[in-house]
Amino acid sequence: xxxxxxxxxxxxxxxxxxxxxxxxxxxxxxxxxxxxxxxxxxxxxxxxxxxxxxxxxxxxxxxxxxxxxxxxxxxxxxxxxxxxxxxxxxxxxxxxxxxxxxxxxxxxxxxxxxxxxxxxxxxxxxxxxxxxxxxxxxxxxxxxxxxxxxxxxxxxxxxxxxxxxxxxxxxxxxxxxxxxxxxxxxxxxxxxxxxxxxxxxxxxxxxxxxxxxxxxxxxxxxxxxxxxxxxxxxxxxxxxxxxxxxxxxxxxxxxxxxxxxxxxxxxxxxxxxxxxxxxxxxxxxxxxxxxxxxxxxxxxxxxx
Amino acid sequence: xxxxxxxxxxxxxxxxxxxxxxxxxxxxxxxxxxxxxxxxxxxxxxxxxxxxxxxxxxxxxxxxxxxxxxxxxxxxxxxxxxxxxxxxxxxxxxxxxxxxxxxxxxxxxxxxxxxxxxxxxxxxxxxxxxxxxxxxxxxxxxxxxxxxxxxxxxxxxxxxxxxxxxxxxxxxxxxxxxxxxxxxxxxxxxxxxxxxxxxxxxxxxxxxxxxxxxxxxxxxxxxxxxxxxxxxxxxxxxxxxxxxxxxxxxxxxxxxxxxxxxxxxxxxxxxxxxxxxxxxxxxxxxxxxxxxxxxxxxxxxxxx
Numbered sequence: 001x002x003x004x005x006x007x008x009x010x011x012x013x014x015x016x017x018x019x020x021x022x023x024x025x026x027x028x029x030x031x032x033x034x035x036x037x038x039x040x041x042x043x044x045x046x047x048x049x050x051x052x053x054x055x056x057x058x059x060x061x062x063x064x065x066x067x068x069x070x071x072x073x074x075x076x077x078x079x080x081x082x083x084x085x086x087x088x089x090x091x092x093x094x095x096x097x098x099x100x101x102x103x104x105x106x107x108x109x110x111x112x113x114x115x116x117x118x119x120x121x122x123x124x125x126x127x128x129x130x131x132x133x134x135x136x137x138x139x140x141x142x143x144x145x146x147x148x149x150x151x152x153x154x155x156x157x158x159x160x161x162x163x164x165x166x167x168x169x170x171x172x173x174x175x176x177x178x179x180x181x182x183x184x185x186x187x188x189x190x191x192x193x194x195x196x197x198x199x200x201x202x203x204x205x206x207x208x209x210x211x212x213x214x215x216x217x218x219x220x221x222x223x224x225x226x227x228x229x230x231x232x233x234x235x236x237x238x239x240x241x242x243x244x245x246x247x248x249x250x251x252x253x254x255x256x257x258x259x260x261x262x263x264x265x266x267x268x269x270x271x272x273x274x275x276x277x278x279x280x281x282x283x284x285x286x287x288x289x290x291x292x293x294x295x296x297x298x299x300x301x302x303x304x
Numbered sequence: 305x306x307x308x309x310x311x312x313x314x315x316x317x318x319x320x321x322x323x324x325x326x327x328x329x330x331x332x333x334x335x336x337x338x339x340x341x342x343x344x345x346x347x348x349x350x351x352x353x354x355x356x357x358x359x360x361x362x363x364x365x366x367x368x369x370x371x372x373x374x375x376x377x378x379x380x381x382x383x384x385x386x387x388x389x390x391x392x393x394x395x396x397x398x399x400x401x402x403x404x405x406x407x408x409x410x411x412x413x414x415x416x417x418x419x420x421x422x423x424x425x426x427x428x429x430x431x432x433x434x435x436x437x438x439x440x441x442x443x444x445x446x447x448x449x450x451x452x453x454x455x456x457x458x459x460x461x462x463x464x465x466x467x468x469x470x471x472x473x474x475x476x477x478x479x480x481x482x483x484x485x486x487x488x489x490x491x492x493x494x495x496x497x498x499x500x501x502x503x504x505x506x507x508x509x510x511x512x513x514x515x516x517x518x519x520x521x522x523x524x525x526x527x528x529x530x531x532x533x534x535x536x537x538x539x540x541x542x543x544x545x546x547x548x549x550x551x552x553x554x555x556x557x558x559x560x561x562x563x564x565x566x567x568x569x570x571x572x573x574x575x576x577x578x579x580x581x582x583x584x585x586x587x588x589x590x591x592x593x594x595x596x597x598x599x600x601x602x603x604x605x606x607x608x
Contacts, residue, residue, distance in 0.1 A: 015384075015385060043410070048409035049382055049383045049409070078352055079353045079576050079577070080576070080578050081319060081577070102578070105347070105407065105440050106352075106440065106555060106557055107555065108578060109580070111580060112578045112579060115578055116577070116578035119577065135411065136409050136410060136411075253410055272383050272384070273383070273385065273419065273420070273423065274384050274406070274412060274416045274417070274419055274420035274423075275410060275412075276415060279415075
């Protein structure tokens with residue numbers, strides 16, 4: 001299941017709770033679009049901000065709404081004991097796999113990161129995707145650490161941060177990591193501007209934020225790249241450059257939150273405080289970029 | 305209350321829960337030693353890893369054990385709604401003040417950090433200490449942001465990271481921050497190796513990890529520095545250099561955890577997984593440093 005386009009939808013949340021019907025609809029449209037898997041409760045899905053009960057419910061709603069599309073569920077937490085509880089809830093909800101980032105407060109040693117994965121892997125009956133996201137966890141994985149963790153039989157994939165923009169460097173990055181992994185472990189790129197380049201560099205999957213909202217264009221990029229059509233994949237990704245710039249400036253979460261809201265898919269506010277919606281000027285900028293992009297991509301923002 | 309030595313004790317915790325009687329004894333010995341305030345549920349007190357119920361209980365136990373010594377209680381959490389719950393619990397437990405770090409997962413904008421403090425300050429009936437700790441929260445405060453937050457009437461102090469080692473630079477750092485703060489807001493230094501230097505540079509308080517375990521020597525440093533005895537304060541702090549080196553190498557939390565355990569003050573394990581005790585070799589190193597230091601400081605490790 002750790003191949004192709006894995007789409008990560010939002011979990012619209014305000015101070016009163018999670019909008020579960022919006023979650024169901026966001027997930028169902030990804031299933032209809034034919035993505036390869038759905039990543040519920042990823043960083044974009046706000047897992048870190050939700051209670052155990054909210055996460056349990058979102059996992060259930062997502063699995064139900066996803067039809068035949070396999071669902072990965074994020075189980076990260078600061079404390080191993082809580083990760084184990086989330087893992088149990090996710091598996092009971094029918095998750096096809098779990099996604100685990102080493103969330104940190106005290107900076108973690110390599111042995112502590114390894115120990116987290118070992119403790120959790122020992123309790124799992126579904127495969128695990130290692131979530132390497134230094135921008136939120138502040139854990140920097142060495143390839144040696146990746147290799148050590150990937151020896152755990154439960155590990156099925158690694159979600160890596162953006163590959164370098166330069167194609168030869170991207171290929172070298174993926175090859176270096178591949179060399180320390182068992183064959184069963186796939187590599188998936190994240191950081192949406194690197195989606196096309198990462199796939200072309202040999203990644204098996206694209207773990208995508210935009211794919212959670214605009215699956216069609218992300219599927220088109222994925223198919224072109226997987227077919228070895230470098231030009232086609234880059235052409236599509238380059239058209240989205242104004243969006244990638246917004247992601248870099250404001251964070252992808254706040255940008256897709258604004259797009260989804262402007263498309264009428266979710267209400268407002270939809271991010272848990274202290275996170276705030278984009279300021280008015282940035283929202284106007286987002287709306288202008290979307291308006292310019294969507295006719296060209298023939299993807300109405302509200303449908304998929 | 306935001307003056308002098310504020311001592312931050314451990315909250316010994318294993319997979320079965322918090323050792324509340326050890327918490328009570330750790331706090332009571334700080335009261336007996338005469339520290340100026342006690343910081344329960346700081347980073348050293350593991351607040352980020354505990355459930356609401358565990359934090360509520362630790363706040364109650366700490367306030368009860370502290371006698372007449374005022375207790376600051378850490379209320380940080382990823383989500384504003386949770387911070388507000390912790391604030392309510394801390395106040396009900398009798399906290400004299402609360403300590404709030406802007407814990408982050410998604411990187412926070414300055415407006416989001418400000419919004420967090422504004423939302424919480426509006427609900428408080430005790431003063432708040434702003435906890436600026438980029439090593440754990442990954443939020444970098446500008447002086448402009450500190451000034452904006454300090455305008456909130458609830459703010460009584462700022463706990464800053466280590467001041468620079470060079471005295472003139474340390475004085476300049478404190479003076480720059482002081483210039484943007486209302487008079488009622490004190491500045492407290494943290495990063496124990498900078499305790500003496502920070503106080504000598506004009507900080508009003510030292511928010512101290514070692515003070516939570518070895519209050520006598522930290523009180524002696526604080527008194528010397530507050531009396532303007534540069535040489536005396538530095539001489540005492542310099543004697544602790546082998547300990548400061550261990551803090552830098554392993555993190556102060558793991559080192560004080562090992563010292564407290566070796567002194568028989570707490571059991572083992574005493575840190576919540578994924579945090580691990582120091583490896584055996586580092587533990588031997590800690591024991592050797594402590595053995596060499598304690599006769600000279602005339603502070604038996606188990607008493608205060």
